[in-house]
Amino acid sequence: xxxxxxxxxxxxxxxxxxxxxxxxxxxxxxxxxxxxxxxxxxxxxxxxxxxxxxxxxxxxxxxxxxxxxxxxxxxxxxxxxxxxxxxxxxxxxxxxxxxxxxxxxxxxxxxxxxxxxxxxxxxxxxxxxxxxxxxxxxxxxxxxxxxxxxxxxxxxxxxxxxxxxxxxxxxxxxxxxxxxxxxxxxxxxxxxxxxxxxxxxxxxxxxxxxxxxxxxxxxxxxxxxxxxxxxxxxxxxxxxxxxxxx
Amino acid sequence: xxxxxxxxxxxxxxxxxxxxxxxxxxxxxxxxxxxxxxxxxxxxxxxxxxxxxxxxxxxxxxxxxxxxxxxxxxxxxxxxxxxxxxxxxxxxxxxxxxxxxxxxxxxxxxxxxxxxxxxxxxxxxxxxxxxxxxxxxx
Numbered sequence: 001x002x003x004x005x006x007x008x009x010x011x012x013x014x015x016x017x018x019x020x021x022x023x024x025x026x027x028x029x030x031x032x033x034x035x036x037x038x039x040x041x042x043x044x045x046x047x048x049x050x051x052x053x054x055x056x057x058x059x060x061x062x063x064x065x066x067x068x069x070x071x072x073x074x075x076x077x078x079x080x081x082x083x084x085x086x087x088x089x090x091x092x093x094x095x096x097x098x099x100x101x102x103x104x105x106x107x108x109x110x111x112x113x114x115x116x117x118x119x120x121x122x123x124x125x126x127x128x129x130x131x132x133x134x135x136x137x138x139x140x141x142x143x144x145x146x147x148x149x150x151x152x153x154x155x156x157x158x159x160x161x162x163x164x165x166x167x168x169x170x171x172x173x174x175x176x177x178x179x180x181x182x183x184x185x186x187x188x189x190x191x192x193x194x195x196x197x198x199x200x201x202x203x204x205x206x207x208x209x210x211x212x213x214x215x216x217x218x219x220x221x222x223x224x225x226x227x228x229x230x231x232x233x234x235x236x237x238x239x240x241x242x243x244x245x246x
Numbered sequence: 247x248x249x250x251x252x253x254x255x256x257x258x259x260x261x262x263x264x265x266x267x268x269x270x271x272x273x274x275x276x277x278x279x280x281x282x283x284x285x286x287x288x289x290x291x292x293x294x295x296x297x298x299x300x301x302x303x304x305x306x307x308x309x310x311x312x313x314x315x316x317x318x319x320x321x322x323x324x325x326x327x328x329x330x331x332x333x334x335x336x337x338x339x340x341x342x343x344x345x346x347x348x349x350x351x352x353x354x355x356x357x358x359x360x361x362x363x364x365x366x367x368x369x370x371x372x373x374x375x376x377x378x379x380x381x382x383x384x
Binding site: 064138169176 | 310314315317319334335339361364365366367368369370
């Protein structure tokens, strides 16, 4: 008995060592491949092109986002909000004059700790390994838990059939139907073919920088290392991946 | 049972009426299978025709999950041909030009109404000269 126990223990120890080595290797491998996609918006560069809507139009055209005039039914992926409200500025009087009363771009923050994905009962929204908070419109049952959970109002519900409100539908991307939720997807369909998000490409001021936070020397890493940036409502612990460079 | 003839006649009339749709269908012209416009020069879709005819909806759902859930967009068929898994870029667009002359003709015939096109946008049918160049005029 004692011999076989010893053999067993030896085998167990070997197996444990192998498993540990394996997982260490696995970690190293996936650690190298893992991406942490994020966006930085240079607020001042954006303000330089006052009244510009290039990014909003590019996004909404590329994704067949309906232009519904009734604000109660409105659907949006990227839009502008008053600076003070978007970034919850406590003391607006302390803001530089250029920023006071200005508008800032807002979109899905692709949070590192997203509340929306946790409440989805069907798995129709989830966080991908590369950081994108993805949407599977096929699984959305329109319960709107995610809309309630998102503290940024980044999700829109289709209260009406959106098709009639898409002026020039492109067949490159589906529309949605009445009864599903939609939002910015960081242009996962463009990332898949090695392109940048449509808004980033469209910005005439180069105010939007997109990239991998974990990639040393990436443009976004450099920008965030050099300049001061803030995120929306950090106190909520959602860890947004959209950074506002002030 | 005073009048059996009346009873039998009544029963016969009832049976005739109740089975009328069957007789009518049998007497009428045989429905003809719809004529489908197939891409010229292609011998098979991404899988054998029998499989596609019976299970194309399963393949499409597989494609959907691969693209949306796994982020994979390329599909390699059994002959090593690589296509993009997409309803509006590959099925219609690259392979079939006119959805109404392929998918719809068969779906109308079989009474199937896929909801996919409520979202997926049907690409515009190319102009007749472009179609003729591809040898497709039906």
